[in-house]
Amino acid sequence: MNMSMKKNDPLRLDVSFLVKGAPGTFKEFEFNFPQLTLPGDLLLVDVQGLITVSATEDGVVVNGKIRALTELSCSRCLDPFWHLLNIDFTEVFSSHPVDKAENDLGVQPLPADGSIDLTPIIRDYAALDIPIRLVCKDGCKGLCPTCGVNLNLEDCGHKQEFIDPRLAGLKALLEKDEESQS
Ligand SMILES: [Zn+2]
Ligand SMILES: [Zn+2]
Structure with a gap:
């Protein structure tokens, strides 16, 4: 039985025994890792799954x-x-040269x-299953653009209009620009 998932290469599957098998022969590999670090510093925790080859x-x-x-x-x-993350995929591998x-x-x-x-x-x-803009919960109040406190945790009393923190810098620049024009 050689279906090694080597410690240093946990996601490598030896499928050589299947390549010679009759079409339809399959093998299941259960995945269960407390954590995995993928390229690009993507840390997955509590990884569970099933790979069918x-x-x-x-x-x-x-x-x-x-x-x-x-x-x-x-x-x-x-x-x-x-x-x-829901990672669902189907990948086809051919032992003939792939054109x-x-x-x-x-x-x-x-x-x-x-x-x-x-x-x-x-x-x-x-990576495909990570939306570009995610909020921690519905109705997250964000940061106060004036003083920066987390409005989910405290009410600083400043008047709030929602501003994406990544746009706050841009807004400050625009305001500066307006000031210099007036
Ligand atoms: Zn949030
Ligand atoms: Zn504030």
Whole structure:
């Protein structure tokens, strides 16, 4: 039984035994990691999932269903919070040379040693499941643009109009510009 998930390379699957198998033969790999760090410093915590690798005529199909938590920061109040990632993917690997047309369809060459590193795949699909603008909760009040306190935690008494903290700097610049024109 050699379905090694090496410690230093936890997302690498040895599927060589399947490549020679009859089409339809499959093998399931259960994933369960307290944490994983993916390229780009993407930290996944409480990673659980199932990877199913099925033999095809000339390679394998890899189906993945992974759930993991990742810590993001709120786009309004900047506080960190946990976001549940749903990483679902299907990737096709061919043991024949992959031409451009196939590649455009998402077919990837199967490495000669029959070992597939899922790291870049999981990284890409995880990144897809991270929305660009996320708030820690519905109705997050954000930071006070005047004094910067987290309005979820305290009321500083300043009059509030919501401003994205990333735009606050721009607003200050525009106001400065207005001042210099007047
Ligand atoms: Zn927030
Ligand atoms: Zn304030």
